[in-house]
Amino acid sequence: KWLAGSQPVGGYSIGGHIHFSNIKINAALLRALDNYLGLLVFLIEDPIPAIKRRKKYGYLGDYRLKDYGGFEYRTPASWLVSREVSAAVLCLAKIVSSRYHYLNKNFLNSPEAQAAFYEGNHSFFRKNFTEIWSDLKRTELFPLYAQELEIFREMIENEVQWNEKADFRKAWKIYAGGKAVSPAKKEGKSARANQGGSITANNSVSVSSSPSRRAHSQYNIRTTR
Numbered sequence: 001k002w003l004a005g006s007q008p009v010g011g012y013s014i015g016g017h018i019h020f021s022n023i024k025i026n027a028a029l030l031r032a033l034d035n036y037l038g039l040l041v042f043l044i045e046d047p048i049p050a051i052k053r054r055k056k057y058g059y060l061g062d063y064r065l066k067d068y069g070g071f072e073y074r075t076p077a078s079w080l081v082s083r084e085v086s087a088a089v090l091c092l093a094k095i096v097s098s099r100y101h102y103l104n105k106n107f108l109n110s111p112e113a114q115a116a117f118y119e120g121n122h123s124f125f126r127k128n129f130t131e132i133w134s135d136l137k138r139t140e141l142f143p144l145y146a147q148e149l150e151i152f153r154e155m156i157e158n159e160v161q162w163n164e165k166a167d168f169r170k171a172w173k174i175y176a177g178g179k180a181v182s183p184a185k186k187e188g189k190s191a192r193a194n195q196g197g198s199i200t201a202n203n204s205v206s207v208s209s210s211p212s213r214r215a216h217s218q219y220n221i222r223t224t225r
Contacts, residue, residue, distance in 0.1 A: 002174075005164025006058070006077035007049035013057050016041070016079040018093050021070035025063060032100035033073050034060050035107050036132060037092050039117075039125055041076040044085070044155045046164055047120030050077060054118050060108060081162040082171035084151045091145035092136075092152070099139040105131065122159075129156050 007013045018037075023029070038060065042050070050058075062074040079089045096103060107128045108114055116124035133153060136142055142149070154160070169175070 001167040002169050003164060003166075004078040004080040004168050005049060005162060006045060006053040008164040013053040014078045015053075015057055015074055016076040016089065017072045017074050018076070018089070019066065019070060019072045020093075020097055021068060023070070023097055025065070025071045028104070029097065029100045030061050030063060030073075031106055032096050032103040033093075034075065035105060036096045036100075036103045036136060037073070037089075038075040039107065039128070039132065040092065040152050040156070041079060041089060042117065043122055043125060043129065044152065044160070044162055045077050046161050047122060049164060051118070051120045053077060060114065060117060077164075079162075080172075081164065081166075081168050084148075085162060087148045088151050091148045095136060095139055095141045095145065098141060102139060103135055105135060107132070126156065126159075 003009065004014070004016075058075050058077060060075060063071050064074060065071050073093075076089070079085050107125065108117065113124065115121075136149075155162075
């Protein structure tokens with residue numbers, strides 16, 4: 001199987017490190033990544049393996065400088081569970097890294113909030129989602145990626161988590177036996193390069209308007225209610 005998530009195989013943790021270049025790491029950027037990217041990924045991940053992973057990896061503010069002059073943000077688990085989720089994460093990373101000066105709320109600045117994060121307590125932060133989403137929507141880049149980002153809103157508002165036990169080749173339409181990858185259905189806008197940020201998301205995805213559809217295995221996500 002090809003698996004993503006936090007710890008899809010017992011005792012072996014994996015991460016969804018996001019690499020940035022053409023931007024310098026600083027406290028404001030790192031805080032924005034934790035609050036506007038890390039928290040949204042946190043709210044759609046499976047909390048049980050996430051708790052196990054964060055005993056050693058995926059701490060808040062976790063980054064590493066790279067020899068190409070940029071850095072990698074190491075807090076999220078592997079988000080390759082589906083093309084839809086992957087595109088949403090990369091588009092969100094684009095917005096946060098490009099407009100972090102305007103994304104200055106800190107929902108993690110108390111011992112209770114940090115404990116809730118490491119304990120996988122989704123309900124503690126779900127109440128903050130509306131404010132986080134509103135801040136993101138106020139950025140001028142949001143309309144460019146609104147279609148891709150919609151899966152975050154659908155999953156969080158409907159308390160849906162990704163399924164890290166499912167082989168993500170099905171969600172990505174990658175076939176066994178060395179066969180070619182099925183071409184992605186292109187809908188909406190494609191790449192939005194050079195919009196004043198540090199990364200480019202080339203994924204173009206379609207988002208279902210029905211939350212129940214999101215729970216189907218082809219998206220590698222599952223309902224929790």
